[in-house]
Every structure is written in C-alpha cells, then in structure tokens.
Amino acid sequence: MKMNHVGIMVGDMDKAVEFYSNALRLKVVMGNTAVVEERETAIGRMCIAVFGEGFKGFNIAHLVTSDGIGVELFEMEDRQERHEVDFSRLGIFHFCLQTDDFEGAIARTEAFGGKVRMDIMRYHPEDDSKPAKMVYLEDPFGNLFELYSHTYAETYASDYE
Numbered sequence: 001m002k003m004n005h006v007g008i009m010v011g012d013m014d015k016a017v018e019f020y021s022n023a024l025r026l027k028v029v030m031g032n033t034a035v036v037e038e039r040e041t042a043i044g045r046m047c048i049a050v051f052g053e054g055f056k057g058f059n060i061a062h063l064v065t066s067d068g069i070g071v072e073l074f075e076m077e078d079r080q081e082r083h084e085v086d087f088s089r090l091g092i093f094h095f096c097l098q099t100d101d102f103e104g105a106i107a108r109t110e111a112f113g114g115k116v117r118m119d120i121m122r123y124h125p126e127d128d129s130k131p132a133k134m135v136y137l138e139d140p141f142g143n144l145f146e147l148y149s150h151t152y153a154e155t156y157a158s159d160y161e
Contacts, residue, residue, distance in 0.1 A: 005062075005070025006095050011082065011141045013059040013075040015113065019140055023112035024097060024105065026063040026071055033060050051076075065097065083142035094136070096146035102133060105147055113140035123155055130154075 010016035013032045020026045036057045038044035047055065056077040063071045085093055099105045106116060117136040124130035132150040139145065148155060 023108040094144040
C-alpha cells in the first residue's frame with residue numbers, strides 16, 4: 001500500500017494555493033478549478049455521491065509533494081470559516097510533512113498566514129545521535145499538520161541506523 005493523496009477543506013482557494021505552494025513548497029499540478037453539481041460526467045456523478053445532492057459547487061486544486069504525494073484542496077461554497085478540531089471525535093486530525101528546511105518551513109508557515117502550535121520538540125533530547133525534531137502547525141484555515149525533520153523510521157525506531 002502506498003499513500004496517494006490527502007484531501008483538505010480550505011476557506012479561500014487562492015490563499016490556500018499560495019500557502020501550500022509558497023510556504024510548504026508543494027508543486028501545483030492543477031490550479032484553482034470550479035466544479036459545479038451536474039450528472040453528465042463521471043466526475044459530476046462522483047461528486048454527488050460523495051457530497052450529496054445540492055452541494056452547490058466548490059473549487060478544487062491539486063498539488064504534489066517532492067516525493068509525489070498529492071494534496072487535494074477543496075473550497076466548498078457552503079463552509080465554516082475555520083476548521084475547529086474536536087479531539088473527542090474519531091477521524092483524521094492531521095497530516096505530516098518532512099523537510100530538510102525545518103526552520104525555514106516554520107518561518108514561511110507564519111509568513112503566509114499559518115500558526116505554530118507548540119515549541120519545537122526533539123523526540124530523543126538525551127541522545128545527540130538522534131536529532132529528529134517535530135512541531136505542530138496550522139494552515140491559515142486551522143487545519144493541523146505536523147512537520148518532521150527526519151523520516152518516520154528515523155524518528156521512532158529505537159534501533160534505526
């Protein structure tokens with residue numbers, strides 16, 4: 001099994017594309033595109049199946065990480081202004097990106113309207129041979145994401161070399 005993409009609800013597509021492409025350096029593969037409710041195409045029928053009758057339309061954009069994972073942005077016509085995470089509910093509550101430019105990505109996140117949710121943390125502060133760092137951030141719409149300085153295996157494996 002491989003990860004293919006993640007879908008994220010945003011409040012302003014132009015601002016979202018700017019944030020994800022400039023702050024996080026994802027590549028735009030399909031810019032801001034309007035989708036309307038219709039039954040004539042396979043995409044139209046799929047959208048009705050997923051969002052239900054009367055979803056009123058949305059904007060969509062597709063971006064990709066440097067390792068080929070897609071990020072699909074959705075701006076629904078009817079939406080909340082900001083994502084409010086409810087940690088008592090089941091479901092996905094964040095995604096994680098990895099970068100060699102850890103501090104730069106944090107600075108760009110803030111510069112493009114995102115937030116830093118915590119101080120930078122090292123998983124193994126007592127072991128200088130394991131320098132993996134992490135931090136939780138938010139996009140401009142309140143969607144949580146984590147930023148790692150090292151791979152998942154390097155971060156967690158007790159015997160990873």
